[in-house]
Every structure is written in structure tokens, then in C-alpha cells.
Amino acid sequence: MDFVSLFRNSAPYIHAYRGKTTVIWLRDQAISQERLRSLISDLALLNSLGLKLVVLFDADCFEQRLNPQDIIDDDTLKQLTEEIGRRRYMLEALFSQGIANSPMHGSKMRVISGNFVMARPAGVFEGQDLKAQGRVRRIDVAAIREQLDKKHLVLIPPLGYSITGDILYLPPEQLVIELAKQTFADKVVIVGDNPLTFSQGQKEMDVSTLEALIHTTAPDQPAYLELLVASKVSRAGIARCHVVDGTVDGTLLAELFTRDGVGILIPRDQYDTFRRANLNDIQGILALLKPLEIKQILVKRDPEKIASQIDSFVVNERDGMIIGCAAVHKLSENQAELACVAVHSDYQNNGRGDALLVEVEKQARKAGITQLYALTTQTEHWFVERGFKRVDVSALPEDRIKLYNFQRNSKVYTKSIA
Structure with missing residues (x-):
């Protein structure tokens, strides 16, 4: 299919997505130097086409992935906040690029991040104080909406702030669900491991089928967490959740603007x-x-x-x-x-x-x-x-x-x- 046909066939999606809120979760696989520049260009394009974007990013900087029941002590929190700060500033810098003859030329994107998420301590689990491990208490949806209506991209780190002024780490696999629910998102896109290896090439399935597949799959399989979260997103009432391979260039656009996509779609409606x-x-x-x-x-x-x-x-x-x-x-x-x-x-x-x-x-x-x-x-x-x-x-x-x-x-x- 040539460029003109592809562009024409994408028109229904451009019309359908304009003004709709999409929560995008960038996993570690997508936040690499070789991938991130083109991914940022694709996000800028989505923004220019009228999608309202809330972007959450991973900040796991340890050999073993952090779990929601892990203790976040002072040293761990210090490493996390340093990595979150580094990634946030890197993302903001890439969204600000605008040299001539580049995809970002003339985009003039505004990226807004701040204290949108209030958190509470996770407390004690199996007798252990989880310390700076947090859970979502409240999301300032009105403030997020205000920024989205101004065509700004809202950047959310996996952190929240307590009423006592403490910084708490929020597991992104939980935060993405809360963001989608409370902002009444129309769509969630998870950019991580290749999900098609998990599903043996199946590109769409209802949530019951997905849950049955998850139940028979080992948790250490690639894309297991992404699809586990996708099932919970669907159960939370979000109309559509997409999981795409964050290591391949262009998968975000190919998934959203082609009829068959390149990732896995979990629809609540009949697709x-x-x-x-x-x-x-x-x-x-x-x-x-x-x-x-x-x-x-x-x-x-x-x-x-x-x-x-x-x-x-x-x-x-x-x-x-x-x-x-x-x-x-x-x-x-x-x-x-x-x-x-x-x-x-x-x-x-x-x-x-x-x-x-x-x-x-x-x-x-x-x-x-x-x-x-x-x-x-x-x-x-x-x-x-x-x-x-x-x-x-x-x-x-x-x-x-x-x-x-x-x-x-x-x-x-x-x-x-x-």
C-alpha cells in the first residue's frame, strides 16, 4: 500500500481520536537512547493530531524490578528520585527539540509535570514497614484536564506526594490504572515488551481470553506484566487498551492508525x-x-x-x-x-x-x-x-x-x- 493510500486509510482514526484522552505508559524498554528520539516525535505527532496525552514513565533502575510489596528505604528512594529526575529532564529536552528538517520542527510542544498525584504510604505488609512505598490517594483530575485542554502533554513520574510533604514511590503498574480510571481515559497504550510472543501472534482478544492466557503463563515471560495490567485496565472499564513493542520503531503509530495494528488490542466493545x-x-x-x-x-x-x-x-x-x-x-x-x-x-x-x-x-x-x-x-x-x-x-x-x-x-x- 502506497503512502497516499496509507494516509487516506488513517483518516478515520484521526477523526475518531481527536479530543480523546489517552494514557500512555512508557516502560524501560522504550526509554532507550536509540528508541526514545523517534518515540518522542511520534508522541508529538499524536498531540498535533488532537489526542490528549497523559504520559507515565518507568524509573526502575535496579537489577530486579521493584514490586508493590518491596521496602523503599531512604537509599532506594534516593536512587529512584535521581533516576526519575534524569528521565524527566531527558524527556522534556527531547520534547523541546525543533531543529529544521526534523520531525519535531515547529511542534512547540509544552510538557507539564507537577504535583498532580497525592499519595499515601502503603503501610505494613506481612509485618514489614514498606516505608516510602506508596499508593494513590487522589489525582487532581481538574488540573490535568486544564492542561490537556490547552493542548499540553501531561508527564507523570511514578511518584506521589503525601499530605505530610513526603515523597512516595508509586508502582507504575498501579498508577497507570488509576490515571486511566480517574481521567476517564478513552484509551490506554502500554509501550513495553513485544506482546505477540506472549499471545503467539494473536492481535486482539477479549479480557476473559487474555486472563485465561495469563493464568497459564509464567510471570517471568516477556510482556507478562504489560498484559496483566492491560487486563486490569479493561476490567476498570477503559474502552480499549493496546500493548505494543517498545523496541521497534513506529509501532505506536502503526498500532493506532492501521486497522489491524501491530500489537495486541483488548477492547471492551465489539471491535x-x-x-x-x-x-x-x-x-x-x-x-x-x-x-x-x-x-x-x-x-x-x-x-x-x-x-x-x-x-x-x-x-x-x-x-x-x-x-x-x-x-x-x-x-x-x-x-x-x-x-x-x-x-x-x-x-x-x-x-x-x-x-x-x-x-x-x-x-x-x-x-x-x-x-x-x-x-x-x-x-x-x-x-x-x-x-x-x-x-x-x-x-x-x-x-x-x-x-x-x-x-x-x-x-x-x-x-x-x-
Whole structure:
């Protein structure tokens, strides 16, 4: 796909994301010198496109990752605050770059960080005082909103401040969930280990499936923590959580602005679904049918014809785009014709047509249909492989025979779905 097509296909996402709040958690893997400069450019681009960004970053500077039950003594806190300060200033410096001929030229981004998060001590765990280990007490959402409305990026370190003036370390895996919940974020993006090694290439799953996978996986596996947090984010009511590989350039943009993404998506809503068509789907259906009409695989249908039959259509919608359709036109009390079967070229040869047929047959059975007919000139093998049998034209119901186009000479197939 060339640049123009890619840019055009990203337009729906630009429109959808404008004005929406996104919490982004940058894990250690993403905060490396070789990766960070391009990542900052991508975040600046997201900001310029109208996303409201709250960015949380890791600050773990020890050989063993800190856990929420670890004791944070004075020496540990000193090392943490020094590393947090270093990373914060490095991030602010990179967001300030603007030399000519660079992605950041003219961005003029404002990065705001401050005492947005109030914390309390975690207290005693299994008889041990965790000292400067903290938990979120309150987030100043109004102040964060004020900065986001000014198109500023809000930078959140894994620290909070207590009412007694103490500095407390806040585990980022807990803080990201609280930030998303309390700011009513539309989306959370976790930039860390490659999640596809964890999921064996599966790019989207509901939270129950993800939790089952986590339950059978060792905690030391790459991306385990990222996906564990993603499951909790989803359970907290956030509409969508993305986990992407922070070690590969461009994954943030590729995940957010392409239909299939490059990471793992955990949606609360139905991201990829089959449903009955409505009048808003007419243009999407026509776009699917047009290539097949040009090849004379299907008879040309105008928008008015589709509109009059819209209740007969089932569509496969993926992230707002119609990628598959089929129609079931009733011929008698228990007989119907399967027509207009089409799948977007990007999704052919991967089982979409089979899934569409399964859904069509399920809905047809609910409507009392026991016999399906299909008329075809060029795709007979597809129907044969899915249980359809060749019959003579005379096998069609009488009213359908009257409408049969003998000049087109379509072959007739039938299948019992009782």
C-alpha cells in the first residue's frame, strides 16, 4: 500500500481520536537512547493530531524490578528520585527539540509535570514497614484536564506526594490504572515488551481470553506484566487498551492508525463483529460489491436496490469499516437465496468468508429457513466446498424461476441448514 493510500486509510482514526484522552505508559524498554528520539516525535505527532496525552514513565533502575510489596528505604528512594529526575529532564529536552528538517520542527510542544498525584504510604505488609512505598490517594483530575485542554502533554513520574510533604514511590503498574480510571481515559497504550510472543501472534482478544492466557503463563515471560495490567485496565472499564513493542520503531503509530495494528488490542466493545445491516452501511456494502460487479461475478446493484433490501444483509464490521457482507432473500416460508457474498480484499483467504457464512446460516435458521439457494457464474467451487449441491434451475421456487436470467446462465446450488 502506497503512502497516499496509507494516509487516506488513517483518516478515520484521526477523526475518531481527536479530543480523546489517552494514557500512555512508557516502560524501560522504550526509554532507550536509540528508541526514545523517534518515540518522542511520534508522541508529538499524536498531540498535533488532537489526542490528549497523559504520559507515565518507568524509573526502575535496579537489577530486579521493584514490586508493590518491596521496602523503599531512604537509599532506594534516593536512587529512584535521581533516576526519575534524569528521565524527566531527558524527556522534556527531547520534547523541546525543533531543529529544521526534523520531525519535531515547529511542534512547540509544552510538557507539564507537577504535583498532580497525592499519595499515601502503603503501610505494613506481612509485618514489614514498606516505608516510602506508596499508593494513590487522589489525582487532581481538574488540573490535568486544564492542561490537556490547552493542548499540553501531561508527564507523570511514578511518584506521589503525601499530605505530610513526603515523597512516595508509586508502582507504575498501579498508577497507570488509576490515571486511566480517574481521567476517564478513552484509551490506554502500554509501550513495553513485544506482546505477540506472549499471545503467539494473536492481535486482539477479549479480557476473559487474555486472563485465561495469563493464568497459564509464567510471570517471568516477556510482556507478562504489560498484559496483566492491560487486563486490569479493561476490567476498570477503559474502552480499549493496546500493548505494543517498545523496541521497534513506529509501532505506536502503526498500532493506532492501521486497522489491524501491530500489537495486541483488548477492547471492551465489539471491535470485530457480525451484525444485521442498517442504512448507514449502504456505502460500505457498495464498496465491497463493486470489484465483484466489475469482474461480472455479481450483478450490479444500485444504492436504491441495496436500501430496499437492507434488512436482508448481514455485515462483518471491523473497527468501523464494513469488511464483509452477505444477503439472505426469503423465497418462501422456509427457503431463501444467499446473495451478495463479498469480503474485502485485505481479509480474503483467512476464513472471513467461512465465518460470514456461519453467521448467515445461524440467522437464517432463527428466521425459520431450512433451505438456502445460491446462484453463481464464477465461484461455484467456493459453494461446493461449503456443502452446497448443484441442482437444476427447476429446483428453485416457482417465483424465483420467473426472475431467473437465462442469458446470464447462473448455476444453481442448494444447501440444507435444518
